[in-house]
Amino acid sequence: MYQSLLDRMRPVTRRFRAYRFWWLVSLLAIVFAFLAFTAIDSAHSGEVDGRSAAIGFGLAALASIIVTGIANYISFRNPRKIAEQIEQRFPDLNQRLFTALDQGDEANGNASSPVSMGYLQQRVIREARDHSRQFDWAQTLSGSKLWCSRLSGFIATGALVSVLGVLWSAKPSLESVNELTSDTAANTNVIVEPGNTEIERGTSLAITARFPDATIGEAQLICENEDGSERRITMKQNLSDPVVGGFLASVDGKFTYRVETEDWTSESYTIDVFEFPSLVRSDAGLDFPDYTQLPDKTIEDTVRVSAVEGTKVKWLCFLNKEVGSGSLIGKEGERIELKPDSEHPGALSTQFDLHETKRFTLELVDAEGRKNKYPPELIAKVIPNTPPKLKLANAKDASVSPLEELPLGVEVRDDFGVAQVGLSYTFASQPATDIVLKENIARGDKQKLVHLIALEELDAKPDQLLAYHFWAEDIGPDGNARRTESDMFFAEVRHFEEIFREGEPPPSGPPSPPQSPKGQEAEKLAELQKEIINATWTVIRTERAKEVSDQFPANGALLAESQTGALSQLQELAAELSDVESKAHVDKIAQDMENAISRLNAAITNNSAAGLPQAMAAEQSAYAGLLKLRAREFQITRQHQKQSQSQSSAAQRRQKQLDDLELEQEENRYETQQQAQADSPEEQQQRETRQVLNRLRELARRQEDLNKQLAELQSALEQAQSKTEREEIERQLKRLREQQQDLLRETDELSERMKSPENAETMSEESEQLDQTRENVRKATEALEQNDASKALTAGKRAEREFEEMRDDFRKKAAGEFNDTVRQLRSDAQELDDNQEQIGEQLKQIEGQQASPGLRSENNRREVEERLKEQRERLSDLLEQMQQTVQEAEEAEPLLAQKLYDSFRKTQQRQIDRKLSDTSELLRRGFDEEARKFEQPARAGITELKDELEDAAEAVLGDESEALRRALGELDQLSRDLDDEIQQSDPQANRGSSAASDDEQSESQRGQEQSKRDASQRESGQREPGQSEPGESAPQQGQLSDQQPEQAQQPGTAQQPGTAQQPGGKPQEGEPQAGKGQPDGTGTGETPGQRPGEGGGENSDKNSGQGEPQQPSQSQQASNQPNPNGPPSQQPPGESDQPGQRPGRRQQTGGLSRFAADSPSANPLTGEGFRDWSDRLRDVEEMVDDQDLRSRAARIRDRARDVRIDVKRNSESPQWRLVEEMIAQPLRELRRDVQEELIRRSAEKNSLVPIDRDPVPEQFSDAVQKYYESLGSGR
Template sequence: MHDKLLNRIAPVTRRMRAVRRWQLWALVAFAAALIGMVMLQSAETYQWSGPQLAIGLLIVTVVLLIIVAVIAGSSFRNPRQVASQIEQRFPSLDQRLLTALSQPDAERRQLGYLQRRVIKEVHDHSRSHRWIDVVPARRLQWSRMLGIAATAVWAVVLGLLMSSHPGPQSHAVASRLDPVWKIVVEPGDAAVERGSSFVISARFSGVDAGAVPSDADLVCTATDGSQRRISMKRNLADPVVSGFLASVNEDFSYQVVGEDWTSESFTIDVFEFPKLVRSDADLAYPEYTGMKNKRVEDTVRVSAVEGTKVKWICFVNKPVAEGELITKDGERIVLRRDPENRGALSAEIDLQETQRYTVSLIDEEGRKNKYPPELVTRVLANQPPRLKLAVARDVIVSPLEELPLAAEVRDDYGVTAVGLTYVFADQSSEDIPLEKSIARGETRQVGHLIELEKLGAEPDQLLSYHFWADDVGPGGQPRRTHSDLYFAEVRPFEEIYREGEPPPGGQSQQSQQANQASQNAEQAQELADLQKEIISATWTVIRRETRDQPTANFASDTLFLMESQAEAIEMLEPLAEGVDDPQSQQFVEAVRTHMQTAMAKLTAAEADNHADPLDLALSAEQSAYGALLKLRAREFEVVQSQQQQQQQSSSSSSAQQRQQQLDELELDQDENRYETQQQAQETPAQEEQREVRQVLNRLRELARRQEDLNEQLAQLQSALEQSETEEQQEEIQRQLKRLRDQQQELLRETDELSERMQQPENQESMQEASEQLEQTRENVRRAAEALQQDDAAEALTAGKRAEREFEEMRDDFRQRAAGEFNDAVRQMRNEAQELNQQQKQIAQQLQGIEQADQPGLRAGNSRQQVLDTLEDQQERLGELLEQMQDTVEQAETAEPLLAQKLYDSYRKSKQRQIEEQLQNTSELFNRGFDPQARELERQASEGVDELREDLEDAAESVLGSETEALQRALGELEQLSESLEEEIEHSDPTRRGQESGAANNSPANDQPAGDEPPQEPGPTGESAGQGAAQPTDQSTGQPGERGGETSQQDPSTRPGQTPGSGQPSSSPESQGQGQGQGQGQGQGQGQGQAPGEQPPSGPSDAAEPGEGEGRQGAAPRGQNDGSGEGGGLSQYAANNPGGSPLTGDGFQEWSDRLRDVEEMVENQELRNQAARIRDRARDVRIDFRRRAKEPQWALIEEMIAEPLRELKRDVAEELMRRSAEKHEPVPIDRDPVPAEFSEAVRQYYESLGSGR
């Protein structure tokens, strides 16, 4: 680039910069002058000081002047840009100037001829033409004049501002206020939490009350300069004006302004407490599960298998100095800044047990979060494979029989191998693999056929067998799970059964056989049963001791087995003394030898504190049992007892094992008409149905609440689009914030429902529904997230999808809970009841028209109303009959009994010609033949009433008795109300007297004794049996336990010591005592212990959980996983506030039982009452947990306790109404017994009294 060319271009560049500098300065000066004029007005109104404003304006202007100079001086730095302007002004250059500037400097490189020629021509052109005219002189002058004028205006405004003073009126007001009035603005400068309301008041002193202004304006100035005026009013006669801000969300300054006065300016600083905005959970599952890692967004509770690594990612509203997760035990886990998520904290946790973590946050100013939320991690145990045997009991087979064995296998995370192990006679064990692998969650049946003839089976030999399954344990190590040990006894080809004399009534079959204990064969059988108990107990200990180190209970359990085996040896001695034949003595000696061997191995295991000798002990015990079988009887004298005890234990006697053969015999029996009252137990199917109903109730509630939220959101969206004022928009925003909170709460309850569906007892039956709920949860989360971002349209779209999916799941579960035809039958029954009620109203209307038969317009209207009602009745009846016909066709194959009942009812209705009778009634009434119409109506009414009775009978066969359901609902309501009143009384002692009076005067206590419906036995299981009774069968952990599925066994009953080891009680007293203990203690056992059982007294069952279905399925209702939401009835006691239904850990159980009541009753109004009570209780619970404040017990009494008592009263009235017909007095012995039958009747009553 040539320096001479640049020198020629430089004047043009300077002129261009000068023009730009004057233009920018003119713009700045005019803007400063305009601002100064605004300041001048403020200074004249006495709001600001003029000199101070002038100095500020001068400083700002000087700074801007410097900026303008820098900008102008740095412009047009590129010579080519200036050259382009010259080329445009002088086209004759023909781009030669730009070409010359692009050439290299001559000092660095020798230029060629053409290059020098171009540069020379450009130089010549600059001499012959005025390049400086590119910027005309006139343009430069106008720019300079404009800048000078702007500077002059600015200087004038600045001078006026410097010398400005308040006007005369402002001075007068100030001079009057200063010496007389004193204005105190409260709270002055303050710090306010974001989102909170704020009250500002101005108090006047030193002036008469009449002279105090009645109103004023609160002027709030935001940081961006925007202002907002709020009217302030005077309250009563106080010299105070006040203004209210509904929500403060940003910093601002404010002052109180009147007509002729202004207060000082104050500043409000807005702060926030640290708060958890959202928490996500990253789940890294163990490798053996085969599950992909996933992230659960916006959740506070997760459920995962043990060993899962959970990374909690906590998003907070502001930077915090410290964050921790605190367990209930005080353990602290530090929350650190997450590198992958900006502004978030995170902590990794290895799931080993269910925990609740309180999130503690502290910001840089030392403020703690006001309402620390809780994060819940629920651990799902890696359950061992479930082995459910097709025939889960001991069997008796013949030597030529083929024994089919089958089992159903399922595991949550897959099975690697399944097989069968059996031992026959004294041979070694045989392992038979059946399956190589089973996928996660798959249920597969395996089986094997044992051909006893090929094994060379002989009578009185023993075959023992069990299934096993291999999977991966929690630590990633292989794990083998065994089923219970079962026996197949080879029977002789011939056995003789004779009918004996029936014993006195009420005795069981076991008692009859116990009376024959003097016979040697029976003694051998009893000893064999005892030995089987010892085998099963030993097998239980072997299955439990799978680790290198023995468990804590190993020594005591082994000692217990030794004591039991020693008792068996002692029982063998009387048997040895009673046998005479050499063969039997030989068998007895073999039994003694094997028992002593087993005793020696048990002793070695106890001494070495190791489980290896137990295998040899088990083999010797089985050999002893096989030898005892050879001593059993071949002839039996039996009778059939009325009481058939269900046995689930392999320790039952041989007579019980032969029950199928005994049932085939035709035995005489005198019926014993005296029964012992028993309480029904919830079967696994009933427990599953209860869980389905609980899930259905929650789905119904979630669908309803999501629908309500969608409707409110649609209304607010429309209102927001139509809003015109800022106040309307603020009100809509507040309502949207409330909807955001409700949507978040809905998301939390969806998580709770998902957690319930993933529980082990529900995992198999609800696996598909749980996956569908995960998709629905995502839509709920999106709706909540969209509301958080003020995107109402997206929130409404996601909410609609969630609502639809909730309704689909609700319908699926309703069909599962109700059955295929339950809804149709329930609808037809309700329709028939409504038809019957309307038919009665028609009869009353016809009767009323007869009594008031007067001409006139009103009478004509009444007749027309009756005709319309008859027409409607006829149409509804036709629709009902058509629905009955369709249901009969659909239920013919699936529900033949229901189809037959509905068909009979349909046929009878057609035969009664109810439709024709209604039609004829309408025609006769229309033509004025009222008496004939009333007669036909009476016949039609009878037909409708019979149709109602038939449909109610059909519905009861499918749906169950409504009366019984109402009785159960009433019992639940009484307990729920009692627990709530105990909590209120315990928390508010001043109300004890009032509560006692209200309880004594409640409508339920005022029912007449004669009208009181029959009550179910209470849950306390009180019984009349007071004697020292023998314990009944232990269904939890007992040796030889059978539950139809695999179960952990526990050698907890001393064999031979009590009949309770696998045998039912034989006396009514024991049953009475069992009810007292079973219900008092069984609720807390948690191991499926049924009423009428004693807690185990022997070795505790420390086996791995879940190895048996029998152990899992019978857990007491309401037992929780340690999450703090469950609890039994004992938790509701007044002296145990931790289990209180509203403020304690008993809320979940209390709410679930209220849901059960809601499902028990058919009346929709009663259901709505229960739902409203539950919603209010939930709101109280949420408020209590968020605010951690004592509830307002007076409000709870009014909103929850009193409606609950009203609901109990309404259910009692409904029960009395439905059971009125059943409780009507029935005449007894009205007619005397005919003479020819008097002797037979006397003998009949004598037989009743004797019990035969």
């Protein structure tokens, strides 16, 4: 009961304690606030540090309040004092509360009887307790007084906090600091560098202080940022120099700094920061022409775009800051000013029409006149709107009967669609007739069209002429319709009664002459007239523009001169004619030729090509008249040797007809060896495919590496706890961002290559897929710029997967269906054979250790048993793979399937697996000698299996020695180009390696020459090109050739082997003469300054009809007969080739340029030759099959790319000694290893063996060997 009375008094006690506590807090707060206020002046004067003082006062005030709270908590512990206050507030208690407390104390004081109070005592306590229930004793201290104390405490505390805040922010003024330290600084004469300065944002800064005395003590560099944060760096002394220094790795904002020692403080210095203007991101908006039917497109974050000519390109440049001006500067000084973009504040933009490839350098100038340090290059490449491609199927010069139906075919395709495709022909002297074969062909779609010309419906008569060509219309770059025409072909209507009789051939030499010399002369003149027509048609097609080219006057003059020469020959022929009808034909022909000459001269005078069609009509009329002079009956002789240069195309067509006759004379079955032309369209397309494959493989690998590093950094970023760790991770993310941007740029380069005209047809779908992949690469780059590692990793993974899918597709496209499988089978067999060789060596060692058995011998035995077990498993897997490949290749590659099946069957018959099992069992039981005997046939069987798989692989993959030889040649040139650049830039860098490089290159050349000689020895049973068989007469010098471009003897062009000339220009005996024709009579081209008729006639029957562009080629005139000039067929500069041309006229481009290092601008690392140099190294990578050699070539190329990036980014020359060590030397080592591999592979094939002779009997081999040794010694 007494305790319950005390409980009723506790609320009163708590109120009194709170009242006292808040008043004490108010008092303490006022005291400390006053003290802090007085220290503010000292902080401004620099006598005290404001922050330190504020922290000290704050901690002292807090400690005082805590002590006060504890003291207050233990006060008011005597209940009588509280009872006194209650009695005063409630007088009606009449001292009952005091009495109750006294009685309770007495009762609690009796320990022997805790319950000793009587009735009266209990009643007094009960009445006091009942009073507390009736009245609120807590009101003894009124609530207003309590709230006043609390309010005063809060106000005082707030004042204290405010004063401490002012003291915290109080800093010494510059004047006070200077006044405070001026005397000390003057006395010590300390030099602080760099003092007040301005540096570029993000660069490092070194601050030093030089003291007059070497005894400095500890010095602190105090840096204060604009936000008030402070950073202290301990300055270090350099040895015994009186200089201390501090280093800031990166300065990102303005700050002040000072140097402090124990007894000295420097004045405050200010570091301002600035930024050079730079490009953060550039977007390209493409507004395609209407005829392309392509939607407008925006490519984000790119510095190079490819678009069809006529596209409106809008470059949008996002910058790091406001600039005063920006402009795009072209290579030739063209300047395009950039203007602020209305849709993107802070960005600059410009727009221009794209008609030619443009390379701009972005120049930025800010308000202070600073230019961007590393101007980026923006490239806009034009994809030309090429004319439709006409691939002719059945088009050729022909001889037809009046009742024949002439089948003609064409395949047409265009990148942006074809409006119309058709056929035009003229018959006799009738006007030209146009036939539309197809309309509205979609973009990229191929259409094969066929048409029959019924000569009977045309009422054809013998000796009439049908001239025809195909054409296609599309929309040109100017938006107008454009017509593209093929070559012109001729169909001559022959007589029904042409008779071919077999005559007796002469003993040797050429066949007997025909019976009609006049007809032959007319035929030759007709061939000349046909060449003039073709040349005129070529000029008409090339002069489609409104303004004629600069070559037109010269071409027109050559045409007129050629026609005049033909007229002179006609007049000479007319003088020998006596037949009236023939003379009438000659008069009509002469009239047509004179008409053609007059129209050609008029076109030259007017400098216009408008009159050329009428001139060509007159030329065709003259040609038709010449056909009527030909003889119609021939006595023929069967021959199958090379076509002589004087043989006309008409005679060649008749020869083809004669070949169909069954003549009694025996065929000459000896064929003439021909050299395959290098760099055919198929080979160039394969090279482009390999280049794209190599780039896709590299992009996939680099994206995979970036994703791995990004995943590691993401995990590290999540686990980072300190600010320093996060900053380091962010710096690594910045480096990854730069690598991702480089990957994006190279993706753009690959996309540009795939969209080029030569690849657009075959890689259109892949190009669209690459655009989608590029978007993922761009998203990864953008996420890295925002330091969002998770999003960047997600986009990077998608890009990696798509790169790998494209890589796999291109790998299947570049290689045959079973190439990779065969390579793997051969590699597995080689590894199986090598392991078996090692097992055989180990068995020899085990057998030799029988005399001294021990633990080591037992371990070797178990190791061999394990290896034998692995060999059996590998052999089983290899045979299973062979069986699967046989099933898959049975239809597609029957030769491969047969070879693999034979090898599989022989391997089963050899019982290699059983012998390996027996070897293992015998070895386990301790029969080492018997185990070795069983192992030897197993090893021989595995070796035979390896050899058989190599033969099968060679049937599919071809001879790898030739690929290695080509790779070695490329490496020679690559190393030479790089060494030349190093020598030009830093002669000391590779001085020590020059001699070794020259020796290795000379050795490489000797090795290649030896391998070529060996190859020629292997082929000695075949005739060389142009060599005559014994008993055959060499072609006469007067014969003409349809020479290939690489065989034309142009200035600076080397002759082919076997064509060396003696003094005076006469060919050596037994070798092909200059100008000797090809066996198949390939048609000649026409070059400037060369006359139609100088070469032999075109072989119409050998034409494939493909509408390919004409290229200049050259043929020689060996006869002394003067012939008129003809016009060139080359096109004006800058004009694209016209499709639809005859095959055989396209100039061979002939390999890679070997003159890249001759010009400093074409240097492989610092010049424009880097891309070609890198592409050739990629070719080497694809030529070699060894994975180690491939990876080494890839590493060299990666290092070269890194050097190139640094050169472009920093505009500085590379460290040539590092280039020599990291690129040039490994490249020479790679070339050496490729050479060794070539020698190893060619050693067996290049061994000298007798040809067409029986082998030397074994009993005479020693004698024969001694005989050859004596011959070699000169005895």
